[in-house]
Amino acid sequence: MKAIKDIYRIGYGPSSSHTIAPQRAAFFYKDQYPDCTRYEVTLCGSLALTGKGHRTDEIIKETLLPAETEVAFDYEDPEMKLLIRGMTPEKEYPQWSVISLGGGSIRIDKFDSGDEKDIYPDDSFADIKKRLKHNGWTLPQYLLHYESGLYDDLKRSLENMLDCVDRGLSSSGLLNKELNYRRSASELYKQAEDDLGRCIAYAYAVGEENAAGHKITTAPTLGSAGIVASIAYYYIKDKGYPEERVLEAMAVGGVFGDLIKQNATIAGSMGGCQAEVGTACAMGAAMIAWLEGQPLDTVERAAEIGIEHHLGLTCDPVKGYVIIPCIERNGIAVLRAFDAVKLARSLAAVHKHSLVSFDMVVDSMNYTGKKLAVELRETSLGGLALEFKNEKN
Ligand code: SF4
Numbered sequence: 572m573k574a575i576k577d578i579y580r581i582g583y584g585p586s587s588s589h590t591i592a593p594q595r596a597a598f599f600y601k602d603q604y605p606d607c608t609r610y611e612v613t614l615c616g617s618l619a620l621t622g623k624g625h626r627t628d629e630i631i632k633e634t635l636l637p638a639e640t641e642v643a644f645d646y647e648d649p650e651m652k653l654l655i656r657g658m659t660p661e662k663e664y665p666q667w668s669v670i671s672l673g674g675g676s677i678r679i680d681k682f683d684s685g686d687e688k689d690i691y692p693d694d695s696f697a698d699i700k701k702r703l704k705h706n707g708w709t710l711p712q713y714l715l716h717y718e719s720g721l722y723d724d725l726k727r728s729l730e731n732m733l734d735c736v737d738r739g740l741s742s743s744g745l746l747n748k749e750l751n752y753r754r755s756a757s758e759l760y761k762q763a764e765d766d767l768g769r770c771i772a773y774a775y776a777v778g779e780e781n782a783a784g785h786k787i788t789t790a791p792t793l794g795s796a797g798i799v800a801s802i803a804y805y806y807i808k809d810k811g812y813p814e815e816r817v818l819e820a821m822a823v824g825g826v827f828g829d830l831i832k833q834n835a836t837i838a839g840s841m842g843g844c845q846a847e848v849g850t851a852c853a854m855g856a857a858m859i860a861w862l863e864g865q866p867l868d869t870v871e872r873a874a875e876i877g878i879e880h881h882l883g884l885t886c887d888p889v890k891g892y893v894i895i896p897c898i899e900r901n902g903i904a905v906l907r908a909f910d911a912v913k914l915a916r917s918l919a920a921v922h923k924h925s926l927v928s929f930d931m932v933v934d935s936m937n938y939t940g941k942k943l944a945v946e947l948r949e950t951s952l953g954g955l956a957l958e959f960k961n962e963k964n
Contacts, residue, residue: 624891739776849881883958887954
């Protein structure tokens with residue numbers, strides 16, 4: 572299993588695969604070949620099909636400044652990747668092929684990004700539980716043993732999450748002209764009648780900040796960043812929990828996100844929205860269960876319920892913007908995270924052991940993601956994106 576800290580990266584919206592990943596690739600290339608005066612970049616697959624709405628071309632050009640960059644869109648190559656080559660008037664440098672692994676992680680054919688380094692010896696929750704039992708560790712003790720400095724990184728990520736909710740709650744006005752989408756977080760907050768109503772507003776605040784291209788913390792991606800951020804904000808600001816407890820819960824939730832990243836995918840372009848919002852719901856459910864002092868089996872069960880009932884969820888962003896259905900989906904998934912914990916607690920009192928493990932659902936999610944049609948994996952070629960197109964014509 573890879574670093575938990577990479578589940579909570581800080582970067583600019585609206586999409587970790589379309590903004591953070593290409594930006595990191597551009598940084599690495601520029602750093603490796605600093606003499607380049609010109610770059611040629613080709614976006615393929617989902618990066619080409621939704622790259623405009625996701626600001627991929629803009630962020631690459633900004634990152635490679637002051638050099639001039641030409642960005643081409645290849646709509647024929649279905650693989651989600653970008654090709655980058657730099658040059659000077661006298662010389663051409665090697666072309667890199669960069670694949671997005673979700674949440675801003677990348678694989679580069681000629682360079683080690685460090686993103687695929689194994690930090691933990693285990694790749695399943697069953698194996699983690701065995702190791703905890705063998706060593707007499709709690710889950711946070713296990714994490715600290717293998718990932719030193721984890722909490723310093725998480726603290727920065729959490730601070731950015733809290734700022735992001737505040738910024739979103741204090742903003743208003745038109746967010747997207749083409750969709751005629753106006754920000755709603757602050758109004759939702761004012762109208763909220765209970766805790767869950769406020770949590771919806773917090774998730775919207777992050778979703779809207781993300782769509783505006785502002786600085787967000789992935790959890791595990793940018794499109795799904797509102798869920799964990801909302802829960803963290805709620806427990807700190809509304810319930811008065813100490814930050815340390817919430818950081819620990821983020822680390823616990825991060826384990827479930829990391830296992831999904833390892834054994835299935837957290838990229839909407841590879842597995843549909845089950846991979847993003849479904850994973851975030853599982854992480855959020857684990858977090859809530861941990862904060863509520865539930866035993867590890869119930870934490871696992873909450874995460875398992877959180878992802879199981881998102882299986883098959885498609886990714887069909889309207890006009891390529893991370894707005895419809897994404898923002899509303901963050902709002903509903905926060906409610907489902909709380910529901911998952913409620914159900915897990917009730918079931919724990921009826922059946923001591925769950926018949927379905929978290930690992931089984933992740934395998935099933937991987938299978939389901941591969942079966943999803945390409946039109947429903949962040950290409951804006953089907954589903955709601957198509958309905959919207961037809962409606963407007
Ligand atoms: S539909 Fe889901 S996976 Fe697709 S862009 Fe929106 S949040 Fe991300």
